[in-house]
Amino acid sequence: DAGITQSPRHKVTETGTPVTLRCHQTENHRYMYWYRQDPGHGLRLIHYSYGVKDTDKGEVSDGYSVSRSKTEDFLLTLESATSSQTSVYFCAISEAGQSYGYTFGSGTRLTVV
Amino acid sequence: KNQVEQSPQSLIILEGKNCTLQCNYTVSPFSNLRWYKQDTGRGPVSLTIMTFSENTKSNGRYTATLDADTKQSSLHITASQLSDSASYICVVSDRGSTLGRLYFGRGTQLTVWP
Numbered sequence: 299d300a301g302i303t304q305s306p307r308h309k310v311t312e313t314g315t316p317v318t319l320r321c322h323q324t325e326n327h328r329y330m331y332w333y334r335q336d337p338g339h340g341l342r343l344i345h346y347s348y349g350v351k352d353t354d355k356g357e358v359s360d361g362y363s364v365s366r367s368k369t370e371d372f373l374l375t376l377e378s379a380t381s382s383q384t385s386v387y388f389c390a391i392s393e394a395g396q397s398y399g400y401t402f403g404s405g406t407r408l409t410v411v
Numbered sequence: 412k413n414q415v416e417q418s419p420q421s422l423i424i425l426e427g428k429n430c431t432l433q434c435n436y437t438v439s440p441f442s443n444l445r446w447y448k449q450d451t452g453r454g455p456v457s458l459t460i461m462t463f464s465e466n467t468k469s470n471g472r473y474t475a476t477l478d479a480d481t482k483q484s485s486l487h488i489t490a491s492q493l494s495d496s497a498s499y500i501c502v503v504s505d506r507g508s509t510l511g512r513l514y515f516g517r518g519t520q521l522t523v524w525p
Contacts, residue, residue, distance in 0.1 A: 340415070340500070340515030341455075388454050400445075400513075402454030 301325040304389050304403040311410055317376040319406050321389030323369075329392040330372040332356075332364060334385040335405075341388065347372055379410045413438040415503050417516035425524055428491055432519045434484040434501030442504040446475050446486045449498045449518070458486070458499075488521075496523045 303322045311317050321330060331346040333356075343356030345364040353364050361383060363375045376383055389403040415436045424430050436444070443462045447455035459468045459475040461484070468475050472489045488495055501516040 338517065340517050342515075343513070390454075399460070400457065402456070404454050405452070 302391050302401055302403045304406050306406060308407045311379050313380060313410055314378050317379050319374045319387055321372040321403060323391045325391055326369060327391040327393045331390040332374045333388045335388060336385050381410050384410045413514050415501055415514045415516040417501050417519050419519060421520040423522045424491055426491060426493060430488050432486045432499050434516055436482050436503045438503040438505050438514050440506045442506040444477055444484050445502045447500040449500060455500055491523045493523050496521060
């Protein structure tokens with residue numbers, strides 16, 4: 299997806315270990331979001347950022363933290379991974395907030411064993 | 412409670428046929444409605460976005476309709492192709508805050524057979 303890159307694309311980790319997922323954008327968009335996608339659920343918002351060092355919680359934020367020290371990077375950290383956090387994680391960017399155009403990354407498939 | 416419901420959950424059609432996917436929502440106050448296509452292993456890609464005043468919007472073989480009175484939308488795919496096999500997600504945005512909030516449907520899984 300042009301302008302937005304997620305890394306890694308796949309990761310397997312053990313329960314209790316810390317994990318950091320990275321979202322990198324080259325569009326200079328102000329807003330960045332982390333979602334998780336699970337079977338039987340729509341995409342659910344974990345955390346979002348509306349500027350450097352400005353972040354807020356979404357609907358499923360427990361067990362997750364985020365950081366945004368530069369406009370282009372938004373990091374999602376699982377401090378102590380649990381099996382319930384096995385999911386596909388998507389980053390999204392927007393120039394002017396959720397009511398406007400959105401671009402999603404290709405996703406990170408995380409498996410916690 | 413703000414919700415987005417899509418039907419059917421899954422659909423199989425033959426290549427070249429038309430199909431229509433449905434989306435009903437209860438989101439209020441309404442800002443806009445979007446349809447996304449998500450290929451397996453990829454992120455969602457926007458097909459259309461419609462505001463309150465728009466009834467129809469097309470993107471190639473994809474035509475979305477919106478009835479804001481009944482809070483229903485449909486996505487019509489004409490002359491389906493194998494590459495149309497994907498999940499189609501309806502997303503509704505509210506105007507409840509400065510940033511708005513997105514409500515995602517669970518998607519309709521479309522499979523196009525040759």
